[in-house]
Each structure stands twice: as C-alpha cells, then as structure tokens.
Amino acid sequence: MSLRHLLRAEWTKLRSVNRWVLALAAAAVFTVAFSILASSGGSTDRQPNVAVGPGGKPVADDFHFVHRTLTGDGSIVVRVADQQNSHPQAMAGVMIKNGVTRGSSYVSIAVTPGGSVRMMADFRDVEKRAGTAPRWLRLTRTGAHIATYDSVDGSSWREIGEVDLAALPATAEIGMYVSSPGEIRLERSAGTTSVGERLTTGRATFAEVRVQGSAGSSWTSDDLIQPGLERKGRPGPSGTTEAAGTFILTGTGDIGLNEPPDDTVQIGLFGTLAGLLVLVPLAVVFVTSEYRRGMIRTTFAAAPARTPVLVAKAVVMGGVTFVIGLAAALVSFFVTQPILRAHGFGPPMFPAPSLAEPRVLRAVIGAAVFLTLLSLLGVGAGAVTRRGAPAIAAVITLTLVPMFVGSVVPAAAARTLMLVTPAGGFAMQRAKPATDWLVEPWAMIGPWAGLAVLGTYAAVALLAGGWLMRRRDV
Amino acid sequence: MNVVRAEWIKARTLPSTPWLLMGLLALTVGIGALAAGTLHAGECADPANCGEDFAKVSLSGLWLSQALAAVLGVLALGNEYGTRMITVTVAAVPGRMRILAGKAGVVLALVLLPAVPGVLVVSALARPIYAHNGFALPGAITGASLRAAGGTVLYLGLVALLALGVTALVRDTAGSLSVVLVLLYATPALALVVSHPTWHDRLQEFSPLTAGMAIQATTNLDALPIGPWRGLGVLAAWTAAALIAGAVSFVIRDA
Numbered sequence: 176m177s178l179r180h181l182l183r184a185e186w187t188k189l190r191s192v193n194r195w196v197l198a199l200a201a202a203a204v205f206t207v208a209f210s211i212l213a214s215s216g217g218s219t220d221r222q223p224n225v226a227v228g229p230g231g232k233p234v235a236d237d238f239h240f241v242h243r244t245l246t247g248d249g250s251i252v253v254r255v256a257d258q259q260n261s262h263p264q265a266m267a268g269v270m271i272k273n274g275v276t277r278g279s280s281y282v283s284i285a286v287t288p289g290g291s292v293r294m295m296a297d298f299r300d301v302e303k304r305a306g307t308a309p310r311w312l313r314l315t316r317t318g319a320h321i322a323t324y325d326s327v328d329g330s331s332w333r334e335i336g337e338v339d340l341a342a343l344p345a346t347a348e349i350g351m352y353v354s355s356p357g358e359i360r361l362e363r364s365a366g367t368t369s370v371g372e373r374l375t376t377g378r379a380t381f382a383e384v385r386v387q388g389s390a391g392s393s394w395t396s397d398d399l400i401q402p403g404l405e406r407k408g409r410p411g412p413s414g415t416t417e418a419a420g421t422f423i424l425t426g427t428g429d430i431g432l433n434e435p436p437d438d439t440v441q442i443g444l445f446g447t448l449a450g451l452l453v454l455v456p457l458a459v460v461f462v463t464s465e466y467r468r469g470m471i472r473t474t475f476a477a478a479p480a481r482t483p484v485l486v487a488k489a490v491v492m493g494g495v496t497f498v499i500g501l502a503a504a505l506v507s508f509f510v511t512q513p514i515l516r517a518h519g520f521g522p523p524m525f526p527a528p529s530l531a532e533p534r535v536l537r538a539v540i541g542a543a544v545f546l547t548l549l550s551l552l553g554v555g556a557g558a559v560t561r562r563g564a565p566a567i568a569a570v571i572t573l574t575l576v577p578m579f580v581g582s583v584v585p586a587a588a589a590r591t592l593m594l595v596t597p598a599g600g601f602a603m604q605r606a607k608p609a610t611d612w613l614v615e616p617w618a619m620i621g622p623w624a625g626l627a628v629l630g631t632y633a634a635v636a637l638l639a640g641g642w643l644m645r646r647r648d649v
Numbered sequence: 650m651n652v653v654r655a656e657w658i659k660a661r662t663l664p665s666t667p668w669l670l671m672g673l674l675a676l677t678v679g680i681g682a683l684a685a686g687t688l689h690a691g692e693c694a695d696p697a698n699c700g701e702d703f704a705k706v707s708l709s710g711l712w713l714s715q716a717l718a719a720v721l722g723v724l725a726l727g728n729e730y731g732t733r734m735i736t737v738t739v740a741a742v743p744g745r746m747r748i749l750a751g752k753a754g755v756v757l758a759l760v761l762l763p764a765v766p767g768v769l770v771v772s773a774l775a776r777p778i779y780a781h782n783g784f785a786l787p788g789a790i791t792g793a794s795l796r797a798a799g800g801t802v803l804y805l806g807l808v809a810l811l812a813l814g815v816t817a818l819v820r821d822t823a824g825s826l827s828v829v830l831v832l833l834y835a836t837p838a839l840a841l842v843v844s845h846p847t848w849h850d851r852l853q854e855f856s857p858l859t860a861g862m863a864i865q866a867t868t869n870l871d872a873l874p875i876g877p878w879r880g881l882g883v884l885a886a887w888t889a890a891a892l893i894a895g896a897v898s899f900v901i902r903d904a
Contacts, residue, residue, distance in 0.1 A: 209835075209839070216842070216844065216845045445842050448835070452830065452831045456823050456824070459823065463823075563826070564720045564723060565665065565720065571834065576834070578838060578841065579838070579841070582841060584684075614841065615841060
C-alpha cells in the first residue's frame with residue numbers, strides 16, 4: 176500500500192472508534208476547562224506599587240535625584256570621584272528628566288561598579304561601554320537631541336551615545352542621581368521555595384559639578400521611591416550632603432523595565448495538562464490496541480514494510496492532536512485572559528497580551544506543538560511496549576512528576592530535571608523569557624529548550640518503535 | 650482460599666508482574682537515594698538546624714513508584730477484560746464479591762512484596778548519604794520517621810486498591826489507568842498554578858496524592874494543609890469509594 180492509502184486506513188481506524196472520537200472531544204473540553212480553573216485560582220500581589228513608563232509598560236523608577244530646572248538647551252558635567260560597590264548594577268551619574276514623577280521620560284548616563292558606562296533613555300539601554308569611577312560624565316541637550324560623553328581626565332571626551340527624545344518638554348529637571356538595585360534571593364530547598372529581596376543602598380561622590388544653560392539657581396533633592404518600600408527597611412537612608420561643591424548622594428532602587436516573571440499567557444494555557452492526560456493514553460492505545468486485538472497482523476499483511484504503518488499512525492495521530500490542540504489553545508487563550516484580568520493580572524503590570532505579538536502567538540502554537548509531541552511520544556512508546564499500561568504510565572509520570580519534584584528541589588536540580596524529562600516541554604507555553612523567579616520549574620528553561628527536549632523524546636521513541644516493529648515478530 | 654490461590658497464580662504469571670515489582674523496588678530505592686544526595690549541609694544557613702525533612706526526602710521515590718502500584722492494580726483486573734478471561738473467572742466463581750476480595754488481597758500482597766524491603770533499604774541507605782553530605786542526624790529512630798516509612802508502604806497499597814476499584818468500574822486497562830493517573834496527578838498540578846490560598850489549600854486537602862503523601866512529613870507538621878494520618882485517611886476514603894463503586898458495578902453488571 177502506498178503511504179496515502181495507509182494514511183487513509185489509519186484515519187479510518189481513528190475516526191470509526193466511538194470512544195476514541197469521544198476522547199478527542201474530551202481532550203479539547205478538558206484543556207479549556209482546566210485552563211479556566213487555573214486562571215480562576217490565580218491571584219497576584221505584584222500590582223500596587225508599579226510605575227508606568229512612557230510606552231505604558233511597567234517600570235522600576237527608584238533612585239535619589241539632586242536636580243535643578245533647565246529650560247531650553249544646556250548641559251551638565253560632573254566628575255564621579257568615587258562609587259561604593261553596593262551592587263554590580265548600581266548607578267551613579269547624571270540625568271535629564273521630565274519632572275520627578277516616577278515613570279516620566281528621561282535620558283541618563285552613569286557608571287556602575289560592574290565596570291560599565293551605561294546610557295539609558297526611557298527605561299531602555301541606549302549604549303554600554305567599559306569604564307568605572309572615577310570618571311567624568313557629560314550630558315548635553317540641543318532641542319530634542321541629547322548626547323552623552325565620558326572622559327577620564329575632563330579634557331578629552333568620548334561620545335557614548337545620542338538619542339532624540341521628543342517627549343521631553345522644554346523645561347526639564349537636570350542633575351545627579353544614585354541608584355542601587357535589590358539583591359534577589361530565591362531559596363529552594365527540599366520542601367519550600369521562598370523569594371526574597373534584600374535592598375541595597377548605593378553611595379557616590381560627585382565633584383566639579385557644572386550646569387550650563389538657563390538653569391534654576393538652587394539644587395533640590397528628591398527621593399523617587401516605590402510607595403511602601405520604606406516599610407521593608409532600607410539598609411541606609413537616602414539623601415544628599417554637600418560641602419564646597421562636592422556632593423555625596425545615597426540612594427536605593429533600580430531604573431528600568433520591570434516586567435514581572437508571571438506569565439498570564441502560560442497560566443491561560445495550563446489546561447493542556449488535562450488534555451495530555453487524555454491524549455497520551457489515546458495515542459498509546461491507537462498503537463497497542465492493534466496488538467491486543469490481533470488486528471496488527473492484518474495491518475502488516477497489507478503493508479509488509481511495516482515502517483510506513485508507524486509513519487502513518489504518527490502523522491494521523493499527530494495531525495489530529497495538533498488541530499485539536501490548537502483549537503483548544505486558542506479558545507483557552509481568549510476565554511482565560513478576561514478571567515485573569517479580573518483576578519488582578521491587569522495593566523499596567525500585565526498589559527493585555529495579543530496574538531499579534533510574536534511571543535504570544537509562539538506560546539499558543541507552542542501549546543499545540545507540546546500536545547502533538549507528547550502524542551507522538553505516546554505513539555512511539557506504544558510501538559516499543561506493544562502494551563498500553565506501561566507506555567501510558569511511563570509517559571504520563573515522566574511528564575508530570577518532574578513538575579512537582581522540580582518545584583521543591585534546589586534550582587540547579589530543577590533545571591536539570593526540566594532539561595532531561597518531557598516535563599521541560601511545558602516551557603513551550605511561556606510567552607516570557609526564562610526566569611528563576613517562579614515556583615513553576617519549567618519557567619527556568621526557555622521555550623526552544625523545551626521544544627528540543629520533548630522533540631528529542633518523541634523522535635527517539637518513534638525511531639525505537641519503528642526499529643523494533645521491523646525487527647520483532649508481531 | 651482457592652479463589653485467592655487462583656488469583657495469585659494469575660497475577661504472578663502475568664509477564665509484566667516481575668518487571669513491575671522490580672521497578673517499584675528500584676524506584677523506591679534509587680529515587681530516594683538520589684534525592685537524599687541532593688541535600689548538602691553546606692547550603693543551609695544553619696547546618697545544625699536545617700529544617701529539612703530527611704525521612705520525607707529519602708522516601709520521595711513514592712512520587713513515581715505509586716504509578717507502578719496503580720499499573721499493578723489495573724492489570725490485575727483489566728487484563729482479564731482484555732483477554733475475556735473474565736467470563737471464565739466469573740463462571741468458575743459465581744460469588745463475584747469473592748473474586749474481587751481475592752484480587753484485592755493478591756494485589757495488596759504483590760505491592761507490599763517490593764514496598765517493604767524498598768522502604769527499609771532506602772531508609773538505611775539514606776543515613777550514610779546524609780552523614781557524607783555533612784548532616785548530623787539524631788541516632789534514634791523516631792516515631793515520626795516510623796510513621797513516614799510505614800505510611801509510605803500503606804500509601805502504595807491504597808493506591809493499588811484504588812486502581813483495582815477504578816478498573817472494576819471502567820473495565821478497560823488503558824481507560825482505567827488514565828482515570829487513576831488523572832486522580833493522582835491532575836490536582837497537584839493544578840495546585841502549582843492556583844495561588845489563591847483558600848483554593849490552593851482545598852485542592853491539597855482533598856486530592857488523594859497531596860493529602861496522602863502528608864503521611865511522609867516528619868517536621869514542620871503545622872505548615873501542612875492536612876495532618877499525616879488525616880491525609881492518609883483522605884486517600885483511604887478515595888480508595889474505599891472506588892472499591893465500593895467498583896464492587897457494585899462488578900456485581901450487578903454482566904461481565
């Protein structure tokens with residue numbers, strides 16, 4: 176028989192068994208229902224203290240700022256004489272900002288103890304070069320055009336970067352700032368996981384401060400801080416002391432995009448877990464039932480080459496799973512997003528995801544691919560064992576158990592587990608980058624790593640199944 | 650007695666049985682030893698008071714071994730439906746409750762056969778591993794660690810019986826096994842993403858797996874969503890419900 180006929184034969188076998196068709200429908204329904212259940216149980220406390228940046232994105236905007244008003248064109252030059260190493264990404268530098276409201280437009284240049292000169296505009300990096308304090312920094316404004324420079328001696332300058340910032344009004348605040356991010360600690364031990372942040376306070380000395388242009392006469396000192404941060408207890412106070420034109424600033428916090436690791440797209444696709452509990456047994460039984468009923472002898476008599484039979488079974492089962500999985504994933508996505516919003520996963524911290532975003536589309540298709548690869552793994556495992564029970568038990572436990580175990584073991588062990596078991600495939604459903612910040616262990620590896628792990632499992636199982644099918648008697 | 654003997658011969662001669670028993674033993678010992686090896690005293694802030702639940706960690710093979718216990722329970726009856734042997738069995742022993750009781754006894758014995766030595770071996774093996782990794786364990790065997798070890802064996806038996814009950818209801822190997830695996834693993838998976846405290850706790854209190862595995866806890870019992878014995882009681886209730894429903898279906902339906 177040609178492959179086309181084999182495909183038709185396998186498709187007929189699949190659609191003509193009532194309970195299998197019922198199982199396929201159940202898989203779709205379970206996927207959507209479980210996604211809704213997972214979304215309804217969610218809650219988040221990451222919301223209240225967030226600032227909103229110019230693009231509507233959640234940002235961190237916490238630092239100590241000593242500033243004067245600058246109208247029109249002008250510049251600031253300082254020498255960062257000394258910077259304490261409070262955190263590798265702590266910043267000491269100069270900034271021009273639209274007022275002192277958190278989240279407003281700005282351009283900045285700063286040195287870090289980590290050894291870089293960093294220029295930022297509106298919460299994104301513009302340029303990064305090597306360099307540490309002591310160092311001269313300069314920022315000039317010409318209309319909407321802002322350029323930054325650094326120098327080791329104050330006479331020969333190197334341009335770091337330039338940017339046009341139309342959002343900056345004619346009158347803005349210009350001055351010096353110090354920031355120092357918190358140290359994140361994720362403690363995973365057998366039994367518990369806790370996430371904690373230890374705040375740090377940065378400290379830097381600024382000398383030979385010169386502002387050119389029509390600037391206000393006096394310096395104002397402001398602490399931009401997340402409301403409620405005071406309660407957590409900072410290691411040292413923020414503030415400014417000035418003596419003979421030399422400023423010492425201390426400040427706490429970080430500046431930059433502040434996207435939470437929680438992935439609403441992934442939570443809304445979590446129901447694939449229920450779908451796989453139906454699809455994997457179905458895929459296994461699609462192969463093993465032929466052995467049980469002796470039907471396999473007829474099948475092999477009709478197709479003596481045998482390998483095309485397994486190919487046809489894999490194509491039919493995989494294709495059907497992909498279509499059902501994609502439909503279920505799309506429905507889950509659209510149904511769960513409003514539910515998640517109602518449970519606190521809303522803007523600005525969680526902007527509404529749209530299928531037009533490549534990463535969201537990738538996650539939704541990833542859910543369908545995840546189910547497809549698992550069902551191919553089921554077909555392969557069924558061909559290897561020729562009996563339903565061991566194949567089902569093996570695939571399902573290897574997929575689910577590492578999820579639970581990975582959420583309670585140390586991080587390194589959890590990552591390894593995700594990279595060596597089919598459970599890593601769950602990572603395909605994440606729209607956000609890999610993170611160590613969540614309890615869910617599959618969030619620790621990226622979607623492509625997840626695809627590689629599960630794809631390898633499916634491929635090896637199919638190859639082994641095909642090889643054994645040729646080699647063994649029925 | 651003849652019923653038990655007949656069931657024993659049937660179960661013992663299934664080609665899968667020796668593999669399942671060896672697998673159960675290997676998973677209990679192997680996974681437990683591996684898990685024990687991941688703990689290092691150096692990673693604790695205070696090695697003398699680490700807060701690790703040593704007994705529970707060394708018994709963590711249960712996460713996987715329970716799947717094999719479930720397969721054992723399913724195959725004991727599901728295979729007879731697959732091969733239609735069941736018609737011979739019910740013809741030979743018209744008292745169907747006796748068949749089911751015989752199967753339950755045999756399944757329980759088969760599970761205990763690898764479970765008891767497995768738990769003993771891994772408990773003995775874990776102590777030198779912990780010592781090697783720098784922990785100073787108290788010398789005496791405590792009541793709590795006995796409860797964890799004995800409870801693990803009971804848990805495996807209860808899961809196998811749960812699987813038997815479900816199979817009497819579903820009467821198909823693949824279908825029954827899927828139902829049992831869903832019962833065991835779906836709720837704890839949901840608990841991973843459900844962060845609402847009330848629902849999170851409720852899921853863990855009523856799920857046969859998370860409630861039942863509370864029996865392994867030896868430290869920090871107050872933080873558990875459910876106490877050890879009450880937790881195992883929840884699993885026992887699921888098992889009893891499955892066995893009763895299975896028995897009723899087995900007795901009143903045509904084979």
